[in-house]
């Protein structure tokens with residue numbers, strides 16, 4: 355299974371999610387790869403925003419391997435496409451073939467702190483704010499990622515009824 359996480363620039367939110375989700379799926383022993391990209395191309399080839407890298411490193415993760423990539427046709431075959439905010443979701447759906455639209459979710463649809471049945475909030479863009487915005491993104495990503503990986507682990511469990 356392949357998961358794509360999509361934000362705008364692919365230097366703050368989605369690379370944070372890529373690093374955290376990769377650790378979680380590996381720890382759960384799942385055969386899942388997690389990649390990330392941005393709908394915009396301004397930062398292609400760049401490493402993570404230093405503020406996002408700092409938040410990850412402070413929490414014990416390794417942010418050093420990231421290079422920014424842009425969403426496009428090579429991402430259309432991913433099994434699950436997670437958009438960080440409503441604009442990212444709209445931009446993905448505008449180019450993704452309609453028969454794949456059911457593979458796309460908002461990232462915080464897995465956030466256990468979001469009331470069920472209500473609107474799904476964005477992972478807010480931390481780019482213009484201070485360090486707290488990056489810490490908030492990491493916290494959202496960690497708690498949502500744990501729920502997502504639990505769901506994936508259930509899918510991965512053989513049906514005891516055969």
Ligand code: 4NP
Pocket residue numbers: 361362363364365366367368392396479480481
């Ligand atoms: P990201 O944050 O989408 O979480 O990577 C941003 C990074 C760069 C820009 C906007 C958002 N930018 O406008 O360059």
